[in-house]
Amino acid sequence: MPELPPTRVVPLDLEGVRTYSIREREHLVSRERFARPVEPDASAGELLDSLPGFLAADRLRELAEAIATARAAGRRVLFGLGGHVVKVGLGPLLADMIERGLVTDLALNGSAAIHDTEVALIGKTSEKVTETIVDGRFGMVGETAEVFARVFARGAQDERGLGRALAEELAGGDYPHRDQSLVLRATELGAEVTVHVALGTDTVHAVPGADGAAIGAATHIDFRRLAAVIADLTGGVYVNVGSAVVLPEVFLKCVAVARNLGHEVSGVTAANLDMLQHYRPTRNVLDRPVERGIALTGHHEIMLPLLRLEALRRLARRGGPR
Structure with a gap:
């Protein structure tokens, strides 16, 4: 074995390290929580x-408190929904949240609108994309295409x-199953419901009858209607659920338009709920446009x-929505 040069570093002597009492230390965890x-x-x-009183459980309570506080004060609570929210069966729950006064308005991406319509x-709704993409059948059902051409x-x-x-x-x-439609029920209850799509x-x-000009105009x-909702969001809450790109971008631009036209849009709490925390919701929903952002990671x-349950309990303690 060849001879190696000697090390030049002498190990530190730990005998001179100063300690202090555990009772003097500020602690992040206590048994009461x-x-x-x-x-x-x-x-x-x-x-x-x-x-427990830590991390996601506390963030859940914080968001529920923000929603209850906003609604007790008569402020808007806007939910932005990606398609997966409808696909996992949460339409009836969100309709109930509107009916009980927890949520005032909805913004959907195109996927959420499609799944709600098919239900x-x-x-x-929903298809096995890994199978239908092979021969080009993915997304090519005629009935849905015909409905949206009219819409x-x-x-x-x-x-x-x-x-x-x-x-x-x-x-x-x-x-036949219109009673399960979140879009219809929310509209019947007086909520503003907007749908935001990016062409393609x-x-x-991608079907016969698709009119790009009509899609863009509609x-x-x-977009302008949502900007009007957000212009009135001061003291309210925006909750982005399951949209990683389209709705975060739309939200940011609506805030910019509202403020450009002289609306304050302040005191807003924004939250992002998703199984992963992506860049755009983090930056364009939680960080850049609002004073307080809450990230909840999960399904x-x-x-x-x-x-829903925690916000309802907290709102009930305040006497309900105003």
Whole structure:
């Protein structure tokens, strides 16, 4: 073995290290905040109360408190929804949140609108993309394409917009399961419902009858309508659920338009709920446009039911929505 040069570093002598009492240290964890086991037949409220006082559980409480505070003061609570929120069956829960006064307005991306419409039409939605993409059948069902061709054309007329046109289609057409439509129920309850699409990102843009001019005009009306909602968001809450690109970008631009036109848009709490925290929701929803941002990482089908219940409990303590 060849001889190596000697090391030039002498190990530090630890005998001179100074210590101090553990009782003098500031601590981040205390036993008072630990989880409390509950009985198997515990109520949902008891389960929520038993959660530990750390990290995501605290962020859940913080967001529920923000929603309850905003609604008790008569301020808007806007939810932005990606398609997966509808696909995991949360439409009825969100409709209930609107009916109970927790949520005032909805903004959907194109995917969410498509899935909601298919549920209203046949009670089912979503396809096995790995199979249908092989032979080009992905997204090519005729009924959905025909519906949205009508909706796009109607939405481009008379300042109607895409969300309103879709609600009118669902209300007046042959939709056996329209009672399951979040878009229709939210509109019936008086919520503003807007739909925001980027051309080429949805299946209904790639079929016969797809009119790019009508699509653009209809969703642009909804962009302006959402900007009006956000102009009135001072003291309110925006919750982005499951949209990683389109709605975060739309939200940021709506805030810019509202402020450019002289609306303050201050005191807003924004939250992002998703199984991964992506760049655009983090920067364009939680960081850049608002004073307070809350990130909750997890699955919609678990987080949203918990958030709904905790927000309802806190709102009830304030006497309900104003």
